[in-house]
Amino acid sequence: MEYAIKVTNLCKAYQDFALDNVSLAVPKGCIMGFIGENGAGKSTTIKAMLNLVHRDAGTVEILGMDLNSHEKKIKERIGVVFDECCFHDNLTPADISKILGKIYQNWDGKLYQKYLTQFGLGEKKKIKEFSRGMKMKLGIAAALAHKPDVLILDEATSGLDPIVREEILDIFLDFIQDENHAILISSHITSDLDKIADYLTFIHHGKIVFSVSRDELMDSMGIVKCGTEDLAGIGKDQVIRYRTNQFGCEVLIRDKKSFASRYPGMVMDPVTTESIMLFYSRGEEL
Amino acid sequence: MNGLLYKDLLNLNSTMKYLAVMILIFCAIFIPMGNELPVLIILVLFGAMLPISTITYDTTARWDKYAVSLPMIREEIVGTRYQLMLGGVCVAGIVSLTIAVAMTVLMPGKGVFVTFINPLALAVIFVACGIFLGSIMLPLTLKFGLRRCVTFS
Known part of the structure; x- marks a missing residue:
């Protein structure tokens, strides 16, 4: 290239x-x-x-x-x-x-x-x-x-x-x-x-x-919304950063395909550039 | 480099008109009194200070940041300031020479310097003074910035 x-x-x-x-x-x-x-x-x-x-x-x-x-x-x-x-x-x-x-x-x-x-x-x-x-x-x-x-x-x-x-x-x-x-x-x-x-x-x-590449980011990363008690059950290797709020927490997932196969019950939202930036800047590591 | 000089001249356009009026007023006041000294001093000061004025304009416009993105090396950017200073002082020298010659012809025996120094020598002395002044002011302003130089002075 x-x-x-x-x-x-x-x-x-x-x-x-x-x-x-x-x-x-x-x-x-x-x-x-x-x-x-x-x-x-x-x-x-x-x-x-x-x-x-x-x-x-x-x-x-x-x-x-x-x-x-x-x-x-x-x-x-x-x-x-x-x-x-x-x-x-x-x-x-x-x-x-x-x-x-x-x-x-x-x-x-x-x-x-x-x-x-x-x-x-x-x-x-x-x-x-x-x-x-x-x-x-x-x-x-x-x-x-x-x-x-x-x-x-x-x-x-x-x-x-x-x-x-x-x-x-x-x-x-x-x-x-x-x-x-x-x-x-x-x-x-x-x-x-x-x-x-x-x-x-x-x-x-x-x-x-x-x-x-942005496509690579969008294709691989995802956001999972879950309760704080569910966070402990998610493998550390899957989590890039997480943010807690009054309703629970949001987790930035490294590989959404592998995550979906391991945790089929959890709903995943797509990421945006802004959400990735916020997770990296304000989120915490597991 | 020509582009930068052209930019400086465009920016100095209104300043130069203002300076020309000031010099005319000084001439109208002091020359009839047979005292050319204030006019010559102010001419050389204006000439030597021209690049300082352009530095002020550039600082206000934040041009310096943009200038570094242009296809020029820093030495060329700084060189333009010196060219402008030399140009300003030379123009001041030519005007000084014209005034001195006019006084020698029209007002023989009058004047602080023109009575004992020939006009050309007088203009050369004032140009040298202008270059000396500019050579001190300009590097200091470029090195420390206008605000600090004004504070020091």
């Missing part, structure tokens, strides 16, 4: 937080959702992947090139959208095109204009007059207009209304139609990832908990 992004054993230590041997790989033609609670290390990982912060250890390969030795070449071929608009308020989208046109070799002014029209963004309107959603769309238009092969999105859809999010997710799905493209998207909005992500990487306290 060819990987668009390959991060290996990435480490970055701060006084009160550390990324601990973070490894992930995004295959070409795929969208990887990068999930985790606030402060788990998603943005730090992305910053380290872009050389925005210095890495203590580890390697980052994008499109088969090492970031340290081919930083400019790599950045020419990636589009990045952060969780906030980084353009100056007094500039206009037309100014942004002129600026980025002088920076990117492959800048396509017509394509940028096409995205502006598609997003309903006035070319001559000052950015300070844009709403948050419009600013994010501008960021996405700017990230796509130099025809990148990889998109790296850090909470790019946060704070947007469902209609704008839907519109943006459709653009990401269009982008990924080219099998050489790939997207790494970090988001708290797990319903978005349920719609578009092929792979999920979950980071918790700076460590990768899992990085697997």
Whole structure:
């Protein structure tokens, strides 16, 4: 399998937080959702992947090139959208095109204009007059207009209304139609990832908990609701995490097929990205 | 690199208009008094401080984070600041030279410096002062950030 992004054993230590041997790989033609609670290390990982912060250890390969030795070449071929608009308020989208046109070799002014029209963004309107959603769309238009092969999105859809999010997710799905493209998207909005992500990487306290195909997760994991007294009867090998509530407890099951054959009387619900995230973050181990 | 310079010039557009008005006011007040010194000082200060203004704009817009994702190395990003500083100081030098020449021709025998230093030498001295000032201010601002530099000063 060819990987668009390959991060290996990435480490970055701060006084009160550390990324601990973070490894992930995004295959070409795929969208990887990068999930985790606030402060788990998603943005730090992305910053380290872009050389925005210095890495203590580890390697980052994008499109088969090492970031340290081919930083400019790599950045020419990636589009990045952060969780906030980084353009100056007094500039206009037309100014942004002129600026980025002088920076990117492959800048396509017509394509940028096409995205502006598609997003309903006035070319001559000052950015300070844009709403948050419009600013994010501008960021996405700017990230796509130099025809990148990889998109790296850090909470790019946060704070947007469902209609704008839907519109943006459709653009990401269009982008990924080219099998050489790939997207790494970090988001708290797990319903978005349920719609578009092929792979999920979950980071918790700076460590990768899992990085697997979403289908694999959905096919294997399940949630069982039972009484606290029933929990003792479930084999430890079957339970990933459990959460207790006033009615009993919910158990995240590792292999729902094997569980169903061993405990045919128990009812199992399907998992969602959000439920998995909650179990790993707030649940307890048996 | 050109893109970054272009971005800085676009952002400085309104600031430069404001500075031009300020300089005209200073000229109107001090030149008739035969004292070119405040005008020359403010010109060089403005020239040397231009990149500091762009750093303020970039910090407010959070541009620096975005800039690192662009196909440029950090040295190029920092180099643009120095280019802008040199450009600003040189423009200030040319305006200083114009003022000094005008005073020498139109107001012979008047002026603090122009009476004993030729206009070109005067402009060169002020450009050198501007570059010296910028060379201290700019690395400090880049290293410690604008807020800390303002606090120190």
